[in-house]
Amino acid sequence: MLTVAYLLVQPVVAAAWPTPYDLATNSISDLGVTGCGDFRQFDDRVVYACSPRHALMNTVFVLVGLLTSVGAVLTRGVWPRRRLTWVGVAFVVLAGVGGILVGLAPAAGVRGGHGAAAGPGHDGRRDLAVLEDGVTVPPAARGSTSGPKGR
Numbered sequence: 001m002l003t004v005a006y007l008l009v010q011p012v013v014a015a016a017w018p019t020p021y022d023l024a025t026n027s028i029s030d031l032g033v034t035g036c037g038d039f040r041q042f043d044d045r046v047v048y049a050c051s052p053r054h055a056l057m058n059t060v061f062v063l064v065g066l067l068t069s070v071g072a073v074l075t076r077g078v079w080p081r082r083r084l085t086w087v088g089v090a091f092v093v094l095a096g097v098g099g100i101l102v103g104l105a106p107a108a109g110v111r112g113g114h115g116a117a118a119g120p121g122h123d124g125r126r127d128l129a130v131l132e133d134g135v136t137v138p139p140a141a142r143g144s145t146s147g148p149k150g151r
Contacts, residue, residue, distance in 0.1 A: 003068075005060050005064055006060065006064065009057060010031060010057075012053065012056065013031045013051060013054070017052070018050055019048060025047055027041060027061035028050065030047065031051050031054065031106065032051065032103065032107060033049045033050070034051075034106050035048070035050075036048075036050035039051070045054045057103075058101070058104070059103065059130055061100070061102045062099070062103035062104060063103075064096075064099050065095075065098065065099025066099075066100055068093075068096030068098070068099060069095075069096030071092075071096075072089050072092035072093045072096065073089070073093065075091050087106075116139065
């Protein structure tokens with residue numbers, strides 16, 4: 001439920017940009033960059049990002065990640081009693097840890113650490129949805145949940 005914080009904070013942080021933040025071009029990670037300049041996206045495109053309110057966005061990444069992980073552990077008792085439920089809980093915890101790391105290692109020039117942190121969160125949430133539904137979907141058919149146009 002706290003992930004609604006992304007929707008509330010994103011426009012506030014984006015409004016402070018000296019150039020317009022573009023949902024179709026920039027990733028949500030660009031809102032957390034700690035410097036201004038051209039940054040390589042995960043799909044190798046280069047876009048300009050300058051986020052004066054990066055501390056607010058990174059704080060939200062950390063808080064949502066922390067509460068996601070803690071919430072998964074604390075609510076484990078009400079999850080369905082199935083053999084693979086612990087895998088679903090683990091994915092949610094992993095997604096939360098990824099969010100924490102994204103906030104602590106913002107995308108500011110070196111995408112390696114940030115990409116490693118962002119990957120588990122995005123992949124964990126996508127894979128959790130597949131596990132919850134009990135449906136196996138080939139990775140290529142799932143697409144990316146990390147942003148517009150597959151970022």
